[in-house]
Amino acid sequence: MSELAAMYQQVILDAAKHPVGKTLDPALADSDPSPSSPADVRMVEPGPDIRVVEPGREATDGRNPRTVGTSHQYNPICGDEITLRVVVDHDHIADVQWMGQGCSISQASASIMVGLTQGSTVASAQHLDSLFHDLMNSRGKGLENPADEDALEDANAFVGTSLFPARIKCALLGWAALKDALLRAGVTL
Amino acid sequence: MTATLPDFSELRDEFPVLGRTVRDDKPLVYLDSAATAQKPRVVLDAMMDFYEKYNAAVHRGAHQLAEEATTAYEDSRSAVASFVGVEGDEIVWTSGTSAAINTVAYGFANASGVLGASGMPGASGVLGGSGGSAGGLGAGASRFALNEGDEIVITEAEHHSNLVPWQQLAARTGATLKWLGLTDDGRIDISDIEDVITDRTRIVSFAHASNVTGAIAPAEAILDAARAVGAYTVLDACQTVPHMPVNLADLDVDFAAFSAHKMFGPTGVGALFGKRELLEDLPPVFTGGSMVERVTMTDFTCAPPPAKFEAGTQMIAQVIGFAVATRWLSTHGMDAIAAHEAGLVKELLRIQEIPGVRIIGPTDATDRLAVVAFVVDGVHPHDVGQVLDDAGIAVRVGHHCAQPLHRRFNVPATARASASVYTSLSDVQALREALADVRTFFGMDDA
Numbered sequence: 141m142s143e144l145a146a147m148y149q150q151v152i153l154d155a156a157k158h159p160v161g162k163t164l165d166p167a168l169a170d171s172d173p174s175p176s177s178p179a180d181v182r183m184v185e186p187g188p189d190i191r192v193v194e195p196g197r198e199a200t201d202g203r204n205p206r207t208v209g210t211s212h213q214y215n216p217i218c219g220d221e222i223t224l225r226v227v228v229d230h231d232h233i234a235d236v237q238w239m240g241q242g243c244s245i246s247q248a249s250a251s252i253m254v255g256l257t258q259g260s261t262v263a264s265a266q267h268l269d270s271l272f273h274d275l276m277n278s279r280g281k282g283l284e285n286p287a288d289e290d291a292l293e294d295a296n297a298f299v300g301t302s303l304f305p306a307r308i309k310c311a312l313l314g315w316a317a318l319k320d321a322l323l324r325a326g327v328t329l
Numbered sequence: 330m331t332a333t334l335p336d337f338s339e340l341r342d343e344f345p346v347l348g349r350t351v352r353d354d355k356p357l358v359y360l361d362s363a364a365t366a367q368k369p370r371v372v373l374d375a376m377m378d379f380y381e382k383y384n385a386a387v388h389r390g391a392h393q394l395a396e397e398a399t400t401a402y403e404d405s406r407s408a409v410a411s412f413v414g415v416e417g418d419e420i421v422w423t424s425g426t427s428a429a430i431n432t433v434a435y436g437f438a439n440a441s442g443v444l445g446a447s448g449m450p451g452a453s454g455v456l457g458g459s460g461g462s463a464g465g466l467g468a469g470a471s472r473f474a475l476n477e478g479d480e481i482v483i484t485e486a487e488h489h490s491n492l493v494p495w496q497q498l499a500a501r502t503g504a505t506l507k508w509l510g511l512t513d514d515g516r517i518d519i520s521d522i523e524d525v526i527t528d529r530t531r532i533v534s535f536a537h538a539s540n541v542t543g544a545i546a547p548a549e550a551i552l553d554a555a556r557a558v559g560a561y562t563v564l565d566a567c568q569t570v571p572h573m574p575v576n577l578a579d580l581d582v583d584f585a586a587f588s589a590h591k592m593f594g595p596t597g598v599g600a601l602f603g604k605r606e607l608l609e610d611l612p613p614v615f616t617g618g619s620m621v622e623r624v625t626m627t628d629f630t631c632a633p634p635p636a637k638f639e640a641g642t643q644m645i646a647q648v649i650g651f652a653v654a655t656r657w658l659s660t661h662g663m664d665a666i667a668a669h670e671a672g673l674v675k676e677l678l679r680i681q682e683i684p685g686v687r688i689i690g691p692t693d694a695t696d697r698l699a700v701v702a703f704v705v706d707g708v709h710p711h712d713v714g715q716v717l718d719d720a721g722i723a724v725r726v727g728h729h730c731a732q733p734l735h736r737r738f739n740v741p742a743t744a745r746a747s748a749s750v751y752t753s754l755s756d757v758q759a760l761r762e763a764l765a766d767v768r769t770f771f772g773m774d775d776a
């Protein structure tokens with residue numbers, strides 16, 4: 141397989157064409173305050189797409205039952221942008237949606253990331269984030285541990301991208317947005 | 330076109346890097362000369378020669394090496410000056426176009442007193458030097474002072490290097506930044522020039538040709554309008570000087586900037602042209618060694634220009650390489666080079682025959698350089714660049730340091746192919762063939 145074909149694997153081309161979770165309503169993104177500090181976190185009302193917390197749970201663990209964080213990430217080199225909004229329900233990612241424009245790598249990576257993290261625990265999302273960074277630093281070698289590979293599922297396809305230093309940032313854009321959005325939702329990472 | 334450059338293949342052989350292969354042994358097709366040009370052997374040799382045979386600081390030592398280095402350094406100034414039709418002492422070495430434009434913008438800021446005039450002794454400087462002005466601010470500096478209500482005019486096509494320094498100057502002085510817009514085909518719109526360039530205009534600065542669209546500016550019209558209101562003119566000539574004959578004296582601009590690295594010379598050096606009497610009055614930005622005449626514990630006088638703008642040990646090898654590059658260009662002849670590239674423009678523009686390819690900028694060959702920015706419908710420029718790279722074709726992708734221009738055309742980024750004296754028709758052919766496959770590769774419907 142040529143390096144080019146290794147980079148643009150079919151899962152990536154498909155994800156770029158049919159992105160998952162690229163449904164964020166710009167009005168919703170705008171309505172969120174963009175907190176200048178992670179401490180400046182907002183609570184949200186349950187919406188149709190937000191899982192309702194079981195009554196009483198808020199009280200027992202003393203944490204915000206449902207918080208939202210929105211992050212806007214921009215790559216000044218190529219102009220790619222992603223706005224991602226995450227709703228955190230206790231230790232879960234209750235909802236993640238995004239909008240943006242950019243190259244197929246940035247779009248596909250955000251899409252696959254959403255597929256992996258939608259509904260997962262925050263801890264699992266953090267773990268995947270660190271595995272994905274390892275993958276992007278692997279210079280085409282991929283992850284060593286098969287269990288880690290299994291965890292990343294389709295995101296392993298970006299191993300080809302790790303061969304092209306100029307494109308690694310594209311693949312990381314969505315992940316950076318998720319991490320920042322989680323911080324803005326008050327999650328301590 | 331080979332009729333105008335009869336020894337074309339020999340000329341190409343003068344560029345060592347063009348002989349290499351990339352991405353699994355594919356011949357390099359270098360279409361990124363607008364970012365930086367490749368260097369002919371003579372330029373590389375001249376710089377090595379300096380280091381091997383007469384490396385020394387200039388204008389300082391009494392020894393033979395210093396003498397040889399100083400002669401080469403100053404001869405280089407004359408060579409670069411005559412290449413653009415001006416006098417040697419009107420050329421200031423800078424690190425490049427960005428530094429040259431900043432030198433002018435900061436000079437205006439200094440003259441306006443907004444950088445803290447206290448650090449700069451005024452015209453009353455106690456030394457009252459022989460040739461130079463006292464301190465940074467000679468009596469003539471006030472001609473450059475800007476105030477609230479004054480206006481600076483640029484265009485929407487500018488490289489950030491000819492935009493941000495003026496934003497900064499406006500912010501510091503209270504002056505207003507205005508600009509000429511662009512037409513839909515990427516030309517500078519001068520239909521409202523009388524509304525934009527007015528009695529309030531103090532500075533008009535624009536690119537002689539856009540590094541994105543390749544469009545050559547209607548320089549005469551803009552310069553006439555600027556002169557009619559007594560504004561200072563600044564020309565960002567770094568895209569035109571390597572590709573067509575440019576005579577700054579004939580253009581009658583006040584200041585101009587260009588970079589060696591875009592004209593087959595090394596990185597790290599460029600030139601600021603300024604009319605002699607303006608360089609006399611423009612305050613320096615950097616102060617220190619070599620730019621002074623007499624220095625006491627409390628004061629100094631400036632050396633006459635151009636030395637006044639060249640504080641510290643300069644990039645001597647690069648200056649020498651720069652001059653050799655201009656001599657190399659003159660040997661081939663700028664008319665012949667322009668004619669060769671005019672043939673390439675026509676071929677490059679044919680990419681618009683490929684389904685889904687749209688050119689951002691003029692689609693006709695008149696008044697434009699062989700710099701063509703384009704988008705491919707449904708495929709991001711970064712992905713386009715990656716596929717071309719896989720075919721050994723080097724283009725640039727992104728906003729090319731011209732975000733406002735891209736915003737004007739509602740595209741976040743473009744791919745850009747740019748040709749040069751060493752570009753062949755087969756290079757352009759390779760681009761067209763590879764581009765024709767891009768939409769298929771990304772599974773676009775019509776493909």
Ligand SMILES: Cc1ncc(COP(=O)(O)O)c(C=O)c1O
Nearest residue numbers: 425426427488490536540565588
């Ligand atoms: C039109 C234009 N102006 C200014 C610059 C800045 O030149 P440099 O990077 O050599 O300072 C460039 C090149 O990048 C350019 O193309």
